[in-house]
Amino acid sequence: MDAASVPGGGRSILERSPLARLPDRALKYSLTVLAGLILVLIVYFFIRLVGQARPAFAKEGVFDFTFGNDWNVSAEHFGALPLLVGTLITSALALLIGVPVAVATAVYATELCPLRLRAPLTVLVDLLAAVPSVVYGLWGIFFLAPKLQPAEQWVADRLSFIPFIGGGLVTIPNYFVTGLILAIMILPIVSAISREVMTTVPADHKEAALGLGATRWEMIRIAVLPYCRSGIVGGAMLGLGRAIGETIAVTILIGDAPKLAGHLFGQGYSLAAVIANEFGEAQGLHRSALFAAGLVLFVLTLLVNAAARLLVLRASRASQPKRPIGDRPARDHDAGGPPIAGAVGV
Amino acid sequence: MSARETPPDLLARFDVSPARRRKDKIARGGILAATILALIPLVLIVYYLLRKGLSSWSPSFFTTDPTGNTFFGGSNIGGIKSAILGTIEIVALASAIAVPIGVGVAVWLVEYGRASWFANIVRFFVDVLTGVPSIIFGLFIYIVLIVGTGSSYAGYKGSLALSLLMLPVVIRSAEVVLLLIPGALRESALALGAPRWRVILSIVLPTALPGMLTGVLLAVARAAGETAPLLFTAASTHATNFNLGQFMNSLPVQIYDDVTSPTTAVVNRAWGAALTLVVMILLLNLIARLIARRSRLA
Numbered sequence: 001m002d003a004a005s006v007p008g009g010g011r012s013i014l015e016r017s018p019l020a021r022l023p024d025r026a027l028k029y030s031l032t033v034l035a036g037l038i039l040v041l042i043v044y045f046f047i048r049l050v051g052q053a054r055p056a057f058a059k060e061g062v063f064d065f066t067f068g069n070d071w072n073v074s075a076e077h078f079g080a081l082p083l084l085v086g087t088l089i090t091s092a093l094a095l096l097i098g099v100p101v102a103v104a105t106a107v108y109a110t111e112l113c114p115l116r117l118r119a120p121l122t123v124l125v126d127l128l129a130a131v132p133s134v135v136y137g138l139w140g141i142f143f144l145a146p147k148l149q150p151a152e153q154w155v156a157d158r159l160s161f162i163p164f165i166g167g168g169l170v171t172i173p174n175y176f177v178t179g180l181i182l183a184i185m186i187l188p189i190v191s192a193i194s195r196e197v198m199t200t201v202p203a204d205h206k207e208a209a210l211g212l213g214a215t216r217w218e219m220i221r222i223a224v225l226p227y228c229r230s231g232i233v234g235g236a237m238l239g240l241g242r243a244i245g246e247t248i249a250v251t252i253l254i255g256d257a258p259k260l261a262g263h264l265f266g267q268g269y270s271l272a273a274v275i276a277n278e279f280g281e282a283q284g285l286h287r288s289a290l291f292a293a294g295l296v297l298f299v300l301t302l303l304v305n306a307a308a309r310l311l312v313l314r315a316s317r318a319s320q321p322k323r324p325i326g327d328r329p330a331r332d333h334d335a336g337g338p339p340i341a342g343a344v345g346v
Numbered sequence: 347m348s349a350r351e352t353p354p355d356l357l358a359r360f361d362v363s364p365a366r367r368r369k370d371k372i373a374r375g376g377i378l379a380a381t382i383l384a385l386i387p388l389v390l391i392v393y394y395l396l397r398k399g400l401s402s403w404s405p406s407f408f409t410t411d412p413t414g415n416t417f418f419g420g421s422n423i424g425g426i427k428s429a430i431l432g433t434i435e436i437v438a439l440a441s442a443i444a445v446p447i448g449v450g451v452a453v454w455l456v457e458y459g460r461a462s463w464f465a466n467i468v469r470f471f472v473d474v475l476t477g478v479p480s481i482i483f484g485l486f487i488y489i490v491l492i493v494g495t496g497s498s499y500a501g502y503k504g505s506l507a508l509s510l511l512m513l514p515v516v517i518r519s520a521e522v523v524l525l526l527i528p529g530a531l532r533e534s535a536l537a538l539g540a541p542r543w544r545v546i547l548s549i550v551l552p553t554a555l556p557g558m559l560t561g562v563l564l565a566v567a568r569a570a571g572e573t574a575p576l577l578f579t580a581a582s583t584h585a586t587n588f589n590l591g592q593f594m595n596s597l598p599v600q601i602y603d604d605v606t607s608p609t610t611a612v613v614n615r616a617w618g619a620a621l622t623l624v625v626m627i628l629l630l631n632l633i634a635r636l637i638a639r640r641s642r643l644a
Contacts, residue, residue: 245479
């Protein structure tokens, strides 16, 4: 703009009048405020949640509340261990069942399946994500759980020598069925992320493996899976975050018994389910304890999700420089926006 | 590599051994089996939804409110009119809140914030929002708008909880679409003398519109199926209601209430309502996919 500037400090003919520049400023600052608002909102909510949870924490102590094994509403005694354990057991089951299946579908869709089948298969797996939580709960409690109960009882009887799995009476709502439904619910997200990571595997890696004489499976094992490991782990962690926070399906299927079930096929409770189930009637300290349970849940999901994001981020960063020049230049926009000359206009 | 030039015994050395071949077959079979296993629940859910849901569908099912007479078999339990209308109202208001804010934040991230430290913090917090369990959003709104004001449940409070849930989805999808717009498009507008705000409003946003619409519809579909944030914000009621300041019924909450009922007729109503909800969500998904396919950017 130097060439166009007028000697003597006057305004260049190419420069906008201050009034015309006003809308630009206004838009910029209002959008900045909007973005900042999100930060403020989250922090504000967090502080208010801590404030509501304080009476329960003050009475029980933070540690005793989180790890105390007694959730007794009528005695006003609140220890969240049965809820925490229920959340962790069902989420772990969901990962154990869901992740291998999800990764297998991703491998099948990206490496093995006929090209014509790839799109329909992807759509079908994604459809699982479109089913609402409450519908999973409805289907689980009226179809899956009753149908599975005899099989579960058979397993529990045969494996009665293994503590925690066998020996007990199998109830229709239980930890295992809940974990199974959660596995179905996290399948689409884990599968989608795994698929996305697998498409970034450079073709030369795969061709190199095949060229050295590897079979298709050996190629997948040598070239694809190790390359995608951190991405898959990140996807699994995001799935874990979903499973931990899942509320309605769990409330319907876990049995809502505020104690630790002695075995895998017994009724229990989870952090999210206790809030959904008891909040409506809760008063005073009980309500505060439910807020505290919400806070524990919130912190738990924050930790899991932060770890997941880091892993996915590292996976996508690691895969970027390795991508050969001739490969598809698909997602290259992580670099921080399109190149716009900053000096122009504003 | 033709067999004519290579002696057969040399070629045999390159053969895959039977053990490796068997392993390959087993592994590929296992992967295929797991893929089929993943699709079984989908088939079963769709089958049961259609079988149980369609049999409870009838004209009166969609045109009457639930009556609340759920304890006596044979009495008229009513339909799901208030739930359908409530879901539409609540989700429409939630979208009206979340979409402008979400698109605004996305525009800021792409056009102004870019890779600055503040923009990265905002992105991090948006990711945090994505991971927050939906019931926690319900608790947030409960604390601020119900404990905070001393008032009771209302439809618009449910909308606010859902809009918090939609916000990260809208922001992230809009950001991805905005990033796909070629920089040259912006630069040519700027070179012609258009101010930044005109570039954003009349070049960037219209170009990104179809792609952003896809993301918005997917966010709406996700919000429409949520039960947990509505439980302590909009509650449930029987009567149809067009005042978002009052208690409001919604399909997911209606289903949740009906699931726990001991009466078969009420459970059947839950199946019918579930089929209705899934059809609504699938329609939104379908439209989103069609738009995504039509537009070059998404």
